[in-house]
Amino acid sequence: MSVQRCVEDLLRELAPQVLGALVRRHGAFDACEDAVQEALLAAALQWPAEGTPDNPRGWLVTVASRKLVDHVRSEQARRRREDRIALATPQAELLSHAADAEPAADRDDSLALLFLCCHPALSPSSRIALTLRAVGGLTTTQIAAAFLVPEPTMAQRISRAKQTIKSSAAPLSMPDAADRAERLQAVLHVLYLIFNEGYATTDRSDLTAPALSTESIRLTRWLHRLLPDDRETAGLLALMLLTDARRPARTGPGGDLVPLAEQDRGRWDRQLIAEGIALLTETLPQGQVGPYQLQAAIAAVHDEAEHVEATDWPQILALYGLLEQAAPNPIVTLNRAVAVAMVHGAAAGLELLAALERDKKMAGHHRLLATRAHLLELLGDHTAAAEGYRDAARRAVGATERRHLTARAMRLTSVQN
Secondary structure: OOHHHHHHHHHHHHHHHHHHHHHHHHOOHHHHHHHHHHHHHHHHHHHHHHOOOOOHHHHHHHHHHHHHHHHHHOHHHHHHHHHHHHOOOOHHHHOOOOOOOOOOOOOOOHHHHHHHHOOOOOOHHHHHHHHHHHHOOOOHHHHHHHOOOOHHHHHHHHHHHHHHHHHHOOOOOOOOHHHHHHHHHHHHHHHHHHHHHHHHOOOOOOOOOOOHHHHHHHHHHHHHHHOOOOHHHHHHHHHHHHHHOOHHHOEOOOOOEOOHHHOOHHHOOHHHHHHHHHHHHHHHHHOOOOHHHHHHHHHHHHHHOOOHHHOOHHHHHHHHHHHHHHOOOHHHHHHHHHHHHHHHOHHHHHHHHHHHHOOHHHHOOHHHHHHHHHHHHHHOOHHHHHHHHHHHHHHOOOHHHHHHHHHHHHHHHHHHO
16 A cells, blocks of 8 residues: 555544544634644645654644634634634643644544534535545545535535534534434434445546545444444444445446346455454344344345345345335335345236335336336336336436446347347
8 A cells, every 4th residue: 555545544534533622622613624624635745755743643633723723813814713712712722732742631522523514404415525524534626526516516515514513503522312313323324325425326436536435434434433332333334345345246347337136246345245244243133123234134135145046035025024114215115126026026026116106206216117127027028128228217317327228228129129
């Protein structure tokens, strides 16, 4: 691993610790976050050339604190921040510390920071952006590149999120016991959305940002270390690992999408599969099973099958039944319809899809159309299946998925001719 990569990994690990230390000390999330970003940039430029300091966390805390004080003392910043930062900050804090000062008194507020970034007042997209920047240590440029939006758009989104946190006057502290479970679900949901954004999009292979799925796995590993007894956190990590294990086989040589049933399972990452299954083996017997653990268990059944014909579909169907009870939503029902088709026949799966087709939100969804086309193909109705694939392709968002669906339609059409 290159020196540059090692430094980047270290900075992402330290970013939430440093921001947590500054926010706890000064209380102004927006100003502290800006100062930490400047310190991270300074370290990214300096450390690869000059070497990592003996106490990298202390170096970042010191430099970020100096940046914050510089902002406070400037004419422009004084008008905005002096009353709420400088006057509330002990004089000793306005004096520069040694760059490698030992921050022995600083506790790690990273978990509280993650909860703050997933504040209920923020929209899901704002939670994602703020989490990637404040907790993940990514720059606005990197986040914008990962989501394929202009940098000014992402900057505005992050700025609005920081202003919302500021207006809420939310402290850097863990939620009380009554609120903690609900807030943790919001945190897990944000991490899951980040993973899905990275995993589902196959059009972006060369990002200036780290792959979002890799970043979400890193953050979820970190959360699992902080909350080792939370079963759903372990379940989410297992789900990510078991899903990401298939990534090497998910696209062909030309970048075309390869469905699960057609993937070369020899290319799956067996180390990730083993780690995910070990997590499940440890957590499933411990008590009530949540949605992430159930999804991970379904992924494990797929990953343990040596070939597609060996897939234990009855077990998958049973797990989808439990998941539909625990977290009912149309996508779960859609996936259960496939399992029903594999166990009881395609006609039974189409019956289940008929209920979804009456749902206005799902009726034109490309995944529903594609699944219906697949089941029609299994029944041998190639004409209707080809038309279904073409209709799904027209509605698909990603170019890779559009190409895949169009290719399936063309293949069925050529078979008929």
